[in-house]
Amino acid sequence: MKLNLKLLSTRFSQAKEQLYVPDDGVNPYLLEHILRPNLEGEFLRLGDIDFDAFEADDVPALEEYYDRLYKTSQNLAQFAQTVARVPPAPKAARVFC
């Protein structure tokens, strides 16, 4: 398998800056104050939560968002692993960058 790093770099720089996993419909409080800290390994107690900032029905929507996010991160990790496995190959002729 060959990987054109220059092309990959170009594609990355051309990509629009946007959320790959849209968070539409997800309660912003749950996203910023509950999910994000937990994903970063922060420990929360029930006393830390503002329960008036969301409805019970917002929780399933948060879980669905997390599932999509997790799946995407798995795909990304798999891609990174694939790139890492590609062995470096020398060019046939000397090239000056």
Add this chain to the structure above:
Amino acid sequence: MEDLSSYFFHMLYLAKTVHDNPRLKKGWPSFNSIPLDEDAFYELSMELAVSIFEDTSSYYNEESGIETWVLSDPMVDRFCELCARLETEKGLEEGINPYRRNAEQVIHEGFRLNSYSYDYGWRLSAGDRGRWCVLFFSNEEFYGLEELPMAFMEILDGFQELNRQLEAVLGLNKIVPIYSMPNEWKEAA
């Protein structure tokens, strides 16, 4: 990225339910110190399940592997008393009292769980021995502990609503009764 199990979200949902129900949160001084993690989830589910009915006891039969939950509450006692009063006043048999059928429906609907390996029943008749109660049976393959608090709450709320209706039809409050009590019932009884 940290891997969060579905218990994390179940726990958040349960905690929100407790927070929004003053009756539950009032009797729970340690609520704020409970961690939001999987280990605490089972503890919270169990504590919540046993705190909804005023008197909850469970018995485990080692031979059959079946756990029996006995759920009693003044709300259930009141329902049975009001039913007995209605039946005496109107000359009704228990079997044709619509409020008893509605109570059974409340229990059926409350115990529609996603898990399996469970059963339920009730002792609400004047002829039943011991305290009136709702019964829940689970065996070792039952995995729906987290569903029980909501189920118990729905059932108890259902009894509360039926009591309001019974009090209305008995003239004990000023709410208009849902069911009119025709004289034919008395004749049929």
